[in-house]
Amino acid sequence: MQTQKSRPGAGTAYDNTRAHDSPIDRVLSRLDRVKSTGPGKWQALCPAHDDKRPSLSVKEADDGKVLLKCWTGCGAAEIVNALGLSLSDLFPGDRYTVTNTGPMRRPFDYRDALAGIAHETLVARLIVESIRDGRPIDTETAERLALAEERISDALRAAGGVQ
Numbered sequence: 001m002q003t004q005k006s007r008p009g010a011g012t013a014y015d016n017t018r019a020h021d022s023p024i025d026r027v028l029s030r031l032d033r034v035k036s037t038g039p040g041k042w043q044a045l046c047p048a049h050d051d052k053r054p055s056l057s058v059k060e061a062d063d064g065k066v067l068l069k070c071w072t073g074c075g076a077a078e079i080v081n082a083l084g085l086s087l088s089d090l091f092p093g094d095r096y097t098v099t100n101t102g103p104m105r106r107p108f109d110y111r112d113a114l115a116g117i118a119h120e121t122l123v124a125r126l127i128v129e130s131i132r133d134g135r136p137i138d139t140e141t142a143e144r145l146a147l148a149e150e151r152i153s154d155a156l157r158a159a160g161g162v163q
């Protein structure tokens with residue numbers, strides 16, 4: 001076996017192993033016809049409906065979260081399911097892990113629900129940022145915001161509603 005000689009520059013701390021675990025890498029590696037549309041932005045075929053032209057926009061937020069937005073209205077949960085992922089895969093690390101201990105064990109998946117809520121909040125935040133940047137808000141965007149509210153309410157209902 002050959003001993004590897006150290007090349008010039010070897011030992012510099014360029015870490016490219018971390019990226020394999022990042023949410024954006026998990027998502028992009030599973031999508032088809034991925035095209036970069038700007039820094040931290042991509043377009044791809046939506047896996048949750050019969051997509052003929054790429055209608056899924058993928059965005060990586062500064063903190064590593066991934067936002068999925070299908071222009072025909074597929075939900076993030078449907079999209080990640082179609083990719084074989086779960087909503088929590090859109091978030092870096094295990095910040096959203098909820099340890100379910102104690103006597104109040106329920107079949108409801110809090111981790112997934114919280115990830116779903118966090119995602120809908122991110123959708124809302126990006127819409128607000130877009131408005132702040134002076135871009136006009138179209139009907140589709142306004143409806144998407146209403147859908148975010150609806151999904152958060154659904155999650156609350158699934159969790160047993162307000163006591």
Ligand SMILES: [Zn+2]
Nearest residue numbers: 046049070074
């Ligand atoms: Zn779709």
